Amino acid sequence: MARKPPTKPRKNASQERSRATVDALVEATARILVREGFEKSSTNRIAEVAGVSVGSLYQYFPSKEALVAAVIDRHNEEIMGLVRATLTEVADMPIEKAVRRLVTVAIDAHRINPELHRVLAEQIPRAGKLDVEAFNREVHSLVRAYFERHRKEMRKIDLDVATFICVSAIEAVAHNTVLNEAEMLSEKMVRTLVDETARMVVGFLRPSA
Amino acid sequence: MARKPPTKPRKNASQERSRATVDALVEATARILVREGFEKSSTNRIAEVAGVSVGSLYQYFPSKEALVAAVIDRHNEEIMGLVRATLTEVADMPIEKAVRRLVTVAIDAHRINPELHRVLAEQIPRAGKLDVEAFNREVHSLVRAYFERHRKEMRKIDLDVATFICVSAIEAVAHNTVLNEAEMLSEKMVRTLVDETARMVVGFLRPSA
DNA sequence: CTATAATGCGAGCATTCACTCGCTTTTCCT
DNA sequence: AGGAAAAGCGAGTGAATGCTCGCATTATAG
Numbered sequence: 143m144a145r146k147p148p149t150k151p152r153k154n155a156s157q158e159r160s161r162a163t164v165d166a167l168v169e170a171t172a173r174i175l176v177r178e179g180f181e182k183s184s185t186n187r188i189a190e191v192a193g194v195s196v197g198s199l200y201q202y203f204p205s206k207e208a209l210v211a212a213v214i215d216r217h218n219e220e221i222m223g224l225v226r227a228t229l230t231e232v233a234d235m236p237i238e239k240a241v242r243r244l245v246t247v248a249i250d251a252h253r254i255n256p257e258l259h260r261v262l263a264e265q266i267p268r269a270g271k272l273d274v275e276a277f278n279r280e281v282h283s284l285v286r287a288y289f290e291r292h293r294k295e296m297r298k299i300d301l302d303v304a305t306f307i308c309v310s311a312i313e314a315v316a317h318n319t320v321l322n323e324a325e326m327l328s329e330k331m332v333r334t335l336v337d338e339t340a341r342m343v344v345g346f347l348r349p350s351a
Numbered sequence: 352m353a354r355k356p357p358t359k360p361r362k363n364a365s366q367e368r369s370r371a372t373v374d375a376l377v378e379a380t381a382r383i384l385v386r387e388g389f390e391k392s393s394t395n396r397i398a399e400v401a402g403v404s405v406g407s408l409y410q411y412f413p414s415k416e417a418l419v420a421a422v423i424d425r426h427n428e429e430i431m432g433l434v435r436a437t438l439t440e441v442a443d444m445p446i447e448k449a450v451r452r453l454v455t456v457a458i459d460a461h462r463i464n465p466e467l468h469r470v471l472a473e474q475i476p477r478a479g480k481l482d483v484e485a486f487n488r489e490v491h492s493l494v495r496a497y498f499e500r501h502r503k504e505m506r507k508i509d510l511d512v513a514t515f516i517c518v519s520a521i522e523a524v525a526h527n528t529v530l531n532e533a534e535m536l537s538e539k540m541v542r543t544l545v546d547e548t549a550r551m552v553v554g555f556l557r558p559s560a
Numbered sequence: 561c562t563a564t565a566a567t568g569c570g571a572g573c574a575t576t577c578a579c580t581c582g583c584t585t586t587t588c589c590t
Numbered sequence: 591a592g593g594a595a596a597a598g599c600g601a602g603t604g605a606a607t608g609c610t611c612g613c614a615t616t617a618t619a620g
Contacts, residue, residue, distance in 0.1 A: 195569040267474045314523030342555035404599040
């Protein structure tokens with residue numbers, strides 16, 4: 143016993159063809175979320191758009207939620223890539239430079255795929271709750287590490303509190319900038335927002351004198 | 352013609368009893384959203400919890416969305432009440448005092464009904480999009496009015512930009528404070544967060560010298 | 561070439577759920 | 591009292607949708 147029955151039931155994409163199927167499904171899910179919204183998305187529709195049958199869909203994704211989670215993961219990974227790279231890049235810069243860079247990146251990150259980001263933020267019910275928390279934790283710990291390294295440039299303040307406030311503020315400005323008012327954003331306006339936000343955060347962190 | 356047929360089809364609660372029914376339905380909707388989540392909520396369930404029949408439900412609410420919208424409205428009104436009152440109260444205070452008060456109120460507002468707030472923020476698909484925008488606009492314009500009145504205490508900065516950044520930052524800190532980490536918040540911690548956030552915002556607004 | 565596994569198919573099942581309709585009960589008004 | 595309007599009822603309907611299952615097609619190995 144314990145011989146695997148020949149019918150491998152679920153998941154696992156070993157051949158070439160199946161990898162393509164999985165990709166097509168994730169891609170189709172993202173497109174549908176953006177173009178038709180979460181409510182209109184259905185597994186049948188996703189399969190149709192992916193050019194795949196529902197049966198195949200369920201060979202790789204145990205549920206609709208899993209499909210959405212995959213989209214969220216992919217998107218989060220893109221953003222985390224940007225964030226990780228940037229924090230490495232600014233590791234030795236003084237906080238003035240680094241903060242400005244981080245604010246810029248926050249906005250860029252929200253601009254990777256604004257429509258998808260909006261749908262994920264506004265329309266997805268419960269899914270990926272854990273993913274979002276893990277995401278936040280990583281951002282928090284990366285930023286906190288930078289702050290630790292540059293403690294000397296900063297006033298006396300609890301690093302967790304500082305990180306929490308700075309990350310919250312920067313993320314909120316970036317989020318609202320990209321998602322509110324759609325694309326009424328001139329480049330000049332964006333630069334102003336980056337400058338002012340960076341000024342606020344730096345002023346907050348540096349010694350008051 | 353144009354004689355109103357005796358069957359008034361929808362809406363409108365004129366008698367006493369019906370007012371109670373409407374209230375019970377809204378209340379039941381809120382309770383279900385909090386206790387079972389948006390996904391599990393159904394009109395049948397809402398009617399059942401309200402102690403009312405589905406038929407009656409549809410006499411007052413044309414759709415499930417309308418029910419959820421009513422809950423959102425009620426909650427928004429509670430918050431806006433707080434915010435309006437506070438901005439009147441602080442109208443003549445200097446920005447140090449006023450900002451501190453506003454940060455406190457932001458957190459209080461999120462604490463009115465944190466569970467409901469979380470559900471409305473995280474689980475409600477599209478509904479009340481307009482409501483949320485109107486809500487944000489009002490907050491923005493109230494805060495902007497305060498800033499205008501106290502321009503002399505501030506450095507030279509575009510008021511819309513300043514309002515946008517301050518409101519975003521304060522809202523985000525309040526939101527994350529109340530919703531993340533659940534209730535691991537000691538009162539001392541909250542005070543620290545209020546102090547630091549207020550410091551950040553005030554430092555941002557005041558003349559740099 | 562043949563056997564076996566991997567991948568793909570899609571009609572249909574089971575369920576859920578928003579909403580309707582014909583009717584009864586309660587309230588109001590004279 | 592009595593009639594009309596308002597309020598309430600809840601089984602039933604129709605449509606949508608997540609997912610299964612038995613079978614077909616394609617790839618791999620011997």
